[in-house]
Amino acid sequence: MGCPPGTTAPSERLTIVTSTQSPERRRTTPTRPGDRIFRGTSLAAALLILATLAGVAVFLTAEGIPGILASPDEVKHGTGFVDYVAPLVFGTLLAAILALTMAVPLAIGVALFISHYAPRKLAAPLGYVIDLLAAVPSVVYGVWGISFLAPALVPLYRWLEDNLGFVPLFAGPASATGRTILTASIVLAVMVLPVITAICREIFLQTPRLHEEAALALGATRWEMARLAIFPYARSGIISASMLGLGRALGETMAVAMVLSASGVVTFNLISSTNPSTIAANIALTFNEATGLTVNALIASGLVLFVITFGVNFAARAIVDRRKDFSGAN
Amino acid sequence: MAKSIDVSDLDIYYGDFLAVEGVTIPIAARSVTAFIGPSGCGKSTFLRSLNRMHEVIRGARVDGKVLIDGQDLYADDMDPVNVRRLIGMVFQRPNPFPTMSIAENVLAGQRLNSKRMKKKEADDIVERSLRSAGLWNEVKDRLDRPGSGLSGGQQQRLCIARAIATQPEVLLMDEPCSALDPISTSIIEDLIHELKTDYTIVIVTHNMQQAARVSDTTAFFNLAGVGQPGRLIEHGDTSMMFSNPEDPATEAYIQGRFG
Numbered sequence: 001m002g003c004p005p006g007t008t009a010p011s012e013r014l015t016i017v018t019s020t021q022s023p024e025r026r027r028t029t030p031t032r033p034g035d036r037i038f039r040g041t042s043l044a045a046a047l048l049i050l051a052t053l054a055g056v057a058v059f060l061t062a063e064g065i066p067g068i069l070a071s072p073d074e075v076k077h078g079t080g081f082v083d084y085v086a087p088l089v090f091g092t093l094l095a096a097i098l099a100l101t102m103a104v105p106l107a108i109g110v111a112l113f114i115s116h117y118a119p120r121k122l123a124a125p126l127g128y129v130i131d132l133l134a135a136v137p138s139v140v141y142g143v144w145g146i147s148f149l150a151p152a153l154v155p156l157y158r159w160l161e162d163n164l165g166f167v168p169l170f171a172g173p174a175s176a177t178g179r180t181i182l183t184a185s186i187v188l189a190v191m192v193l194p195v196i197t198a199i200c201r202e203i204f205l206q207t208p209r210l211h212e213e214a215a216l217a218l219g220a221t222r223w224e225m226a227r228l229a230i231f232p233y234a235r236s237g238i239i240s241a242s243m244l245g246l247g248r249a250l251g252e253t254m255a256v257a258m259v260l261s262a263s264g265v266v267t268f269n270l271i272s273s274t275n276p277s278t279i280a281a282n283i284a285l286t287f288n289e290a291t292g293l294t295v296n297a298l299i300a301s302g303l304v305l306f307v308i309t310f311g312v313n314f315a316a317r318a319i320v321d322r323r324k325d326f327s328g329a330n
Numbered sequence: 331m332a333k334s335i336d337v338s339d340l341d342i343y344y345g346d347f348l349a350v351e352g353v354t355i356p357i358a359a360r361s362v363t364a365f366i367g368p369s370g371c372g373k374s375t376f377l378r379s380l381n382r383m384h385e386v387i388r389g390a391r392v393d394g395k396v397l398i399d400g401q402d403l404y405a406d407d408m409d410p411v412n413v414r415r416l417i418g419m420v421f422q423r424p425n426p427f428p429t430m431s432i433a434e435n436v437l438a439g440q441r442l443n444s445k446r447m448k449k450k451e452a453d454d455i456v457e458r459s460l461r462s463a464g465l466w467n468e469v470k471d472r473l474d475r476p477g478s479g480l481s482g483g484q485q486q487r488l489c490i491a492r493a494i495a496t497q498p499e500v501l502l503m504d505e506p507c508s509a510l511d512p513i514s515t516s517i518i519e520d521l522i523h524e525l526k527t528d529y530t531i532v533i534v535t536h537n538m539q540q541a542a543r544v545s546d547t548t549a550f551f552n553l554a555g556v557g558q559p560g561r562l563i564e565h566g567d568t569s570m571m572f573s574n575p576e577d578p579a580t581e582a583y584i585q586g587r588f589g
Contacts, residue, residue, distance in 0.1 A: 120388075210425040217383055218439035218492070219415030228438060232429030 060303040067296030075294045085301050087266045091276030092305065095181055095256065096249035098270070099188035104242050107193050111200035112226055127201065134194035142258030145187040150178035150259060153186075157271040168268055175273040179261035182270040184278075187255050192245035199244065203237035204230055236320040243316040250280075250309055257281035279305045332530050333399040333499040334359040335380065340394035341559075342372070342379050344387060349375050351559035353394075355549055362522060362531045364541035364568065367551030368583065372560025376551070377502050377534050381417035382410040398499060415443060418493035422505040424485035426477035426492070433473040435488055436460060439496040455495055462528075463491035464521050483514025490521065494529065501525065503533040507540065519544050538584055542572050550580045 068081045077084050110130065114123045154176065161172035211229040220228055231238075262277035262285075277285075279301050287298055335357040342350040350372035357363050365373040378384040379392055382403065396403040403413050418439075426435045436456045440447065447455075456473065460466040465487040469480070477488050486506060493501060503522075507515040522531060522544045535541050541548055549565035564577050575581045 208425075210421065210423055211427060213383065213386065213421060214425040214427065214489070214492075215438075216386060217381065217414055217419035217421070218442060218496070219411050219413075220442055221411050224442055228427060228442075232427065235429070 057306065060299060060306055063296055064300030064303040065296075067293055067298070067300035070293040070297060074292070075297050077294070077297070081297060081300060084297060085279075085304055087264050087276050088279045088282050088301055089304060089308065090266050091181065091262070091264075092250055092278040092280070092308070094268075094276060095185050095188060095260075095278055096246055098182065098185035099192060099249045100242060100246055102186065102189040103193045103196055103245060104238075106189075107196035107241070107245075108200055108238065110193075110197045111204055112230070114197075114201050115204035116222065116226065116230070127198075130194050130197050130201075132194075133190070134198065138191060138252060138254045139258070141187050141191050142255040145183060145255060145259040146179065149187060150180075150183050152178070153180075153183055154178040157182075160271055169270050171269045172272055174271050175261070177261060177273065179259055179275075180271050180273070181260060181275040184256050184260040184275075185270075187259055188249045188252055191252060191255060192248050195248065196241045196245040199241035200234065200238055203234040203241075207233045239316050239320055243313055246312055247309055250305065250312070253280040253284045257284045332359045332528060334530065335500065335532075336395075336397040336400075337380075338395045338397075340376070340379065340392055340396060342375055342384065342392050343390065345389035348559040350379075350551075351561055353562045355562060355565050357530065357532060358547070359530045360526055360528070361546040362526050362533060362544050363547045363549065363565075364545035365532070365534045365549050365551060366536075366538065366541050366583070367560070367563075368553075369536075370560070371551040371553045373534050373549075373551040374504055375560070376562075377504055377532060378419075380500070380502055380532065381419055382413045383419060385410055415439070415496065416498055417500040417502060418496065418498035420486070420489050420493050420501065420503045420506045423509050424482055424489050426480075426485050426488050428476065428478040430477060431474045432460075432469050432477045432480070432488060435477045436491050436495050438492055443496055459491040459495040460488075462494055462525065463487045464517060464524075465491055481514070483510050483517060486510060486514065486518060487521065490518070490525075494525070498529070500530045500532065503531065505534050505536060508536060515540070538572075538586075542568060548572070550575070550577070550583065552579055552583070 067075070070081065072079050075084075110126075114127050114130075118126060154174070157170075157172075157174040157178060157180065160170040161174040164170045165172055207230045211233060212225055215225040215228040218228075256278050257280075260275055260277065260281060261273060262281065263274045264277050264282075265274050266276055267274065283298050283302060287295070290298055337357070338354050340350070340353045341348060353376055365377060367373050375384055380396060380403075384390045392404060394404075398416065402408065426432075427438060430438065433452075433456045436459050437447075437452055440452070440455055457466060457470075460469060465484060468484060469488075477485065480488060486509075490501075490506075507518055510518070519540065522533065525531060526546075533541075533544065545568045547565060548568045548571040550563045550571065551560050552563045553560045564571070564575065564580055566576075571580065572584060575584065
């Protein structure tokens with residue numbers, strides 16, 4: 001069906017005319033080669049992603065099941081799988097949620113500053129710096145966290161223990177090294193900040209001028225304009241950005257493994273020297289010495305992380321979809 | 331409510347560029363004033379300078395005076411935010427907030443002005459504003475649905491309802507019908523007639539018949555050439571402007587010989 005653009009080959013015209021008689025042929029509207037090639041490549045790309053994901057899932061499941069079913073005396077940690085993985089799941093979620101709690105408001109603020117408040121001369125360089133933060137390897141964040149941030153936070157932890165010790169989160173005793181779950185979360189927050197900021201900034205910049213002017217004309221201040229026009233418009237984007245950040249925080253390995261002094265407990269005490277570990281950090285720290293079914297158990301913990309990430313993404317999608325009518329896309 | 335506007339010798343700049351030069355015009359309270367003129371002649375810019383909305387563009391500034399019942403809009407202690415709460419605006423393209431329901435849209439300005447409102451009070455404002463905008467009967471059963479689900483003409487009336495919900499002194503309309511079909515246009519023109527008993531209305535339009543139909547006073551803007559500032563050529567009673575304008579350029583424009 002290769003005919004020059006703007007014309008229709010006679011045979012194709014015939015197809016359209018006769019299509020009323022044969023429903024099977026109704027779909028054969030003329031397609032151009034360019035369209036078919038593009039459709040083919042994009043379909044292939046989509047399928048490749050699905051295949052990769054399926055491959056990872058199959059590997060994790062196949063290798064992980066023996067680890068899940070292993071009896072306590074067959075693995076190095078000496079407990080059932082659920083008892084083994086539960087504290088890790090707890091630590092992973094705690095660290096990631098703490099990181100997001102710190103990073104998301106800050107990222108939104110920074111993005112809003114860059115997109116709507118900063119003078120143009122400042123906005124562009126600031127944007128570059130934020131993007132640059134995203135390119136720093138996580139091991140560098142790990143080194144920074146362990147050699148600078150952790151010692152620097154020790155006095156703060158002491159202060160928190162002394163003054164806010166009645167809050168379970170700061171019960172203490174304060175860690176002397178500062179290598180706590182809170183420190184790890186702060187490092188994670190710094191790491192996810194650029195991703196969330198960059199996406200939020202792009203979305204804020206796309207806020208239709210019409211809506212901004214509608215808010216301003218009603219007598220909105222700049223901040224009220226952000227609340228009336230920018231945030232509602234950017235809502236689903238902010239959630240998506242946070243989920244990307246959460247994905248990175250959940251899966252981050254190196255920085256957490258380096259910073260966190262983990263002992264695999266379940267506690268909400270954020271500043272003590274006994275901290276829950278995370279799945280990813282635990283795999284990184286124990287995989288080298290692991291043998292036999294212990295390896296399978298580690299892979300199974302990876303499967304758990306995979307499922308958590310999946311669940312988080314589905315939840316985010318559901319949140320975005322729930323108010324679809326009001327998204328402004330219609 | 332409804333105040334007169336007095337503009338004297340107003341120059342509007344964007345950076346170093348003089349966009350509108352030397353406008354002097356009185357605008358009577360409770361009347362409709364139409365600004366007509368070719369594209370780029372500065373009538374929209376001038377309209378936006380009446381509620382300081384042109385300031386959203388960087389580098390915008392004015393010389394001269396705009397008085398609303400004697401109060402200078404550009405006085406040093408005048409906050410543009412307060413000016414805009416006093417002077418409502420309706421834009422060329424309907425712009426209800428897409429993430430808000432119809433009722434929330436109407437109340438948007440109200441919520442900025444006074445944070446706390448009883449439910450009854452809010453419902454009253456919604457009904458009163460939507461009735462004034464001639465939209466109540468069409469939307470009263472779906473006040474909690476998104477405003478973006480309405481037709482273009484309904485959306486524009488929703489925007490009018492939103493603008494008058496705060497009972498501003500003046501209502502500015504920047505080509506409010508140019509994106510609408512003739513039926514919606516006619517509904518909005520009728521609405522302008524009704525609203526002028528309560529509000530001072532200033533409307534920019536490209537549609538000469540519309541200016542003739544809705545306005546009491548017409549002002550004609552023109553520019554001498556590309557890169558030249560726009561000027562107010564003449565203003566006066568609409569019937570006089572359309573039957574017997576003083577300036578030949580006005581006559582030529584009204585008769586469709588240019589622009």
